Amino acid sequence: MTDAIRLKAKDYKSEVKPIWCPGCGHFSVHNAITKAMAALGIDKDRTVLVSGIGCSSRLPAYVDSYGFHGVHGRGLAIAQGLKVARPDLTVLALGGDGDGFSIGGNHFIHACRRNVDITYIAMDNEVYGMTKGQASPTTPMDWDHSKLTPHGPGVRPFKPAALALASGAPWIARGYSGNPNQIAKLIAEAVEFPGFSFLHVMSQCITFCPEQTDWKAIVTESEAPPLADADEAAKQFLHEDGFQTGLLYREQRATWPPPGATAAEEGAPGELAAAFRV
Amino acid sequence: MSTRYLSIAITGAGGAGVISCGELLLRAWAREGGRGLLRKAYGPQIRGGESAALLKLTADERYTAASRYDAVVALDWDNFTRFEDEIVLDADSWVLCDEAQALPPAVVAAGARVVHVPFDELAAACHPEGRVNMLALGVLGRLLGLPATTLAELAGQKLAGKPRDYRDAATACIELGAARDIACQLPVPPLGNKGAWYLSGNQAAGLGALEAGIRFVAAYPITPASDVLEWMAGGLERVGGQLVQAEDELAAINMTIGAAFGGVPAFTATSGPGLALMTESIGLAVASETPVTILNVMRGGPSTGIPTKSEQSDLNIALHGLHGDAPHLVLAPLDIADCVFTTGWAVQLAQRLQTAAIVLSDQFIGQSTAIVSEPRRCAPFAATPAQDPGEEGAYLRYRLTGSGVSALASPGDAGHRFTADGLEHNEKGTPSSRQSDHQRQLAKRQDKLTAFDFGGDWAQIDGDGPVALVSFGSSAAAVTEAANQLAESGVATRVISLRLLAPLQTAALAAALEGCSRVFVVEQNHGGQLFHYLRGQLDFGQPVHSYALAGPVPLSPENIAQAVATVIAEATRS
Numbered sequence: 001m002t003d004a005i006r007l008k009a010k011d012y013k014s015e016v017k018p019i020w021c022p023g024c025g026h027f028s029v030h031n032a033i034t035k036a037m038a039a040l041g042i043d044k045d046r047t048v049l050v051s052g053i054g055c056s057s058r059l060p061a062y063v064d065s066y067g068f069h070g071v072h073g074r075g076l077a078i079a080q081g082l083k084v085a086r087p088d089l090t091v092l093a094l095g096g097d098g099d100g101f102s103i104g105g106n107h108f109i110h111a112c113r114r115n116v117d118i119t120y121i122a123m124d125n126e127v128y129g130m131t132k133g134q135a136s137p138t139t140p141m142d143w144d145h146s147k148l149t150p151h152g153p154g155v156r157p158f159k160p161a162a163l164a165l166a167s168g169a170p171w172i173a174r175g176y177s178g179n180p181n182q183i184a185k186l187i188a189e190a191v192e193f194p195g196f197s198f199l200h201v202m203s204q205c206i207t208f209c210p211e212q213t214d215w216k217a218i219v220t221e222s223e224a225p226p227l228a229d230a231d232e233a234a235k236q237f238l239h240e241d242g243f244q245t246g247l248l249y250r251e252q253r254a255t256w257p258p259p260g261a262t263a264a265e266e267g268a269p270g271e272l273a274a275a276f277r278v
Numbered sequence: 279m280s281t282r283y284l285s286i287a288i289t290g291a292g293g294a295g296v297i298s299c300g301e302l303l304l305r306a307w308a309r310e311g312g313r314g315l316l317r318k319a320y321g322p323q324i325r326g327g328e329s330a331a332l333l334k335l336t337a338d339e340r341y342t343a344a345s346r347y348d349a350v351v352a353l354d355w356d357n358f359t360r361f362e363d364e365i366v367l368d369a370d371s372w373v374l375c376d377e378a379q380a381l382p383p384a385v386v387a388a389g390a391r392v393v394h395v396p397f398d399e400l401a402a403a404c405h406p407e408g409r410v411n412m413l414a415l416g417v418l419g420r421l422l423g424l425p426a427t428t429l430a431e432l433a434g435q436k437l438a439g440k441p442r443d444y445r446d447a448a449t450a451c452i453e454l455g456a457a458r459d460i461a462c463q464l465p466v467p468p469l470g471n472k473g474a475w476y477l478s479g480n481q482a483a484g485l486g487a488l489e490a491g492i493r494f495v496a497a498y499p500i501t502p503a504s505d506v507l508e509w510m511a512g513g514l515e516r517v518g519g520q521l522v523q524a525e526d527e528l529a530a531i532n533m534t535i536g537a538a539f540g541g542v543p544a545f546t547a548t549s550g551p552g553l554a555l556m557t558e559s560i561g562l563a564v565a566s567e568t569p570v571t572i573l574n575v576m577r578g579g580p581s582t583g584i585p586t587k588s589e590q591s592d593l594n595i596a597l598h599g600l601h602g603d604a605p606h607l608v609l610a611p612l613d614i615a616d617c618v619f620t621t622g623w624a625v626q627l628a629q630r631l632q633t634a635a636i637v638l639s640d641q642f643i644g645q646s647t648a649i650v651s652e653p654r655r656c657a658p659f660a661a662t663p664a665q666d667p668g669e670e671g672a673y674l675r676y677r678l679t680g681s682g683v684s685a686l687a688s689p690g691d692a693g694h695r696f697t698a699d700g701l702e703h704n705e706k707g708t709p710s711s712r713q714s715d716h717q718r719q720l721a722k723r724q725d726k727l728t729a730f731d732f733g734g735d736w737a738q739i740d741g742d743g744p745v746a747l748v749s750f751g752s753s754a755a756a757v758t759e760a761a762n763q764l765a766e767s768g769v770a771t772r773v774i775s776l777r778l779l780a781p782l783q784t785a786a787l788a789a790a791l792e793g794c795s796r797v798f799v800v801e802q803n804h805g806g807q808l809f810h811y812l813r814g815q816l817d818f819g820q821p822v823h824s825y826a827l828a829g830p831v832p833l834s835p836e837n838i839a840q841a842v843a844t845v846i847a848e849a850t851r852s
Binding site for chain 1: 305308309472473474475476477481485488489493494496513515516517520521522524525526528529530532533534535536537539540541542544558559561562566649655658671689690691692693694695696697698699700701707708709
């Protein structure tokens with residue numbers, strides 16, 4: 001980094017005031033991101049936060065780095081294109097549960113599988129907040145607080161960690177908005193991990209899901225080292241209650257692009273035309 | 279009869295190698311200094327369906343589809359009959375067929391001269407690996423006066439990766455075919471134009487994009503655009519770029535936008551269904567002022583339509599498909615060679631004006647291969663580095679400037695940090711729903727296109743007659759040929775072939791139409807998309823007629839000329 005003075009977390013915040021409701025879990029993710037950036041001494045000019053649409057996707061504007069606030073569900077695609085084109089940059093993708101697991105579900109699966117070296121933070125509050133409280137892919141099937149699905153969504157919620165594992169994500173962690181220090185630590189690890197790192201943050205929405213304040217009592221923090229065996233992890237991710245936080249799974253896997261897919265040095269475009277001359 | 283050319287169709291089952299036969303014949307023809315076009319026609323099946331290599335050998339570069347065929351090599355009748363609409367025969371045509379019995383009614387009705395050539399039997403007898411397409415290549419090569427050694431050499435290059443046996447078989451079949459004396463006289467055009475290029479429109483578009491500076495491509499396979507992307511995968515490796523195969527077109531366009539945000543000129547290619555999926559995010563590129571170029575190789579639509587055949591029916595979606603007021607660029611290459619220039623120009627314009635450019639090519643020029651004079655090229659785009667913003671935080675990404683274009687920084691540029699946004703924003707990029715910000719930013723994004731001087735390449739204009747023939751993209755060749763035919767019957771025309779469709783150069787177009795008594799708008803789609811667009815943009819002072827005919831059979835110059843002549847004759851009578 002170019003700045004001689006070590007920056008503090010608050011130095012990584014922009015002047016834009018968040019639109020979030022008081023008590024929103026995303027504030028603590030925002031704090032955790034800037035804390036992690038300060039801990040890593042990250043260069044603001046070489047860091048990009050990319051997002052889709054939703055409450056949490058507003059976050060890039062609140063951080064003093066480069067940012068891209070895209071369209072709904074496509075943040076991961078923008079982030080991967082950027083990282084592949086500019087491997088020198090630190091790229092973080094951010095978004096909510098609807099953005100990442102519903103409209104952007106296909107990109108999530110393929111981002112896990114492709115393993116481009118980016119960090120993906122999914123801020124999961126089990127609800128579409130920006131459109132005022134509809135069920136998302138992680139909403140409990142009997143949650144009947146939405147006018148859109150008055151009898152509950154009636155669909156079993158996604159298990160994001162299990163989905164990530166099955167799709168090939170090599171680094172899977174879970175955080176909780178009530179524990180920003182842990183999130184900050186996990187983000188720092190995620191950024192340093194060479195590959196696609198998926199941090200699932202349970203980030204409460206007390207506006208539409210006031211019952212989520214109960215999470216505090218049931219969340220546990222794992223002290224165990226992350227699993228490295230996919231079979232074991234699959235068993236855990238399919239059967240757990242989803243409230244265990246910490247780094248849950250880590251394996252080393254080759255990142256994309258594969259060796260040979262990148263030219264060592266720039267050739268002359270003029271040579272391309274030669275093939276077409278009779 | 280118009281300009282003489284020699285047209286040859288080779289038909290057979292997909293996988294029988296008729297396209298390879300056509301390609302090798304055209305390559306050999308190119309070596310000898312000939313000019314010509316190879317159009318490829320397929321059924322929807324990938325293997326085992328019908329396929330046809332449609333060759334037109336010419337003395338010049340008038341590359342319309344042939345309206346009739348001098349010779350047909352029909353390896354079997356089943357696959358030939360599926361192309362009856364496209365392969366028109368008459369009493370002057372020669373039909374070289376393997377099955378001399380049970381001639382198709384169309385062949386009998388045309389009165390074509392039929393020659394039996396036992397392709398199957400000869401190929402099998404000459405080598406255990408003998409292939410009928412190589413035998414046909416030898417036969418046709420002899421009829422064209424091409425040396426068998428050239429054909430065998432080119433076939434050997436094409437089969438370089440195959441077992442030796444295959445190459446030996448090809449040589450044996452070519453030699454046997456070339457030795458066969460067939461009583462068939464073909465009007466072979468003159469040779470002698472050396473220094474040519476041999477390429478398809480899709481390759482030309484890929485080349486134009488890379489030469490203009492594209493270094494990132496995101497790709498999702500779709501007919502008939504996949505071969506652009508495949509060619510670019512290899513091309514990018516050679517110039518130090520990167521291609522990603524995306525999970526869908528939504529990802530492809532967004533990866534393109536991501537790379538472009540990183541300051542790397544970025545591109546994707548697709549066809550109608552893919553363009554439909556991309557439109558939301560093309561709007562994002564417009565709103566966030568991120569330069570991207572999208573090549574849309576049009577095919578028959580709507581929905582899955584006719585994936586393997588050509589049409590110009592995506593003009594409406596390219597012009598009007600984005601939601602909100604989203605001014606962007608739409609261009610269309612006029613022929614195979616022009617795919618190099620127009621695609622390159624689109625890249626330059628997108629980069630300079632920081633917006634999305636959609637290039638409308640189509641299956642006809644995209645997947646046809648031609649021998650052309652050295653194409654016009656585009657210089658690589660040179661980015662202007664964002665200037666020092668002065669004090670920290672002073673950089674305004676979306677600053678209102680006289681030109682509408684503001685300095686574009688990329689991550690890594692110190693002190694220029696900003697968040698690009700599809701939300702309406704103020705000059706700094708901070709989301710804003712204020713009317714004043716919305717109106718200013720809308721005007722900015724429009725003004726940068728309106729104020730820009732696009733120069734003289736917006737259209738190609740030939741002739742100064744009082745009858746205007748206006749078309750866009752690949753229809754230009756058929757219209758130009760129709761104009762030649764009209765000239766022979768005393769109708770002087772002015773051919774205006776539009777290369778830049780949005781922003782439409784209305785003042786220049788109005789000036790080009792000055793003095794015209796009548797305007798014909800010609801296009802290959804059902805609804806008259808260009809006709810309606812032009813009528814909405816321009817106050818025509820003269821009668822305007824629509825000649826709109828859907829694909830997949832290419833527009834016929836003869837039919838266009840006749841339609842124009844009929845209208846003029848009726849107007850004169852009344």
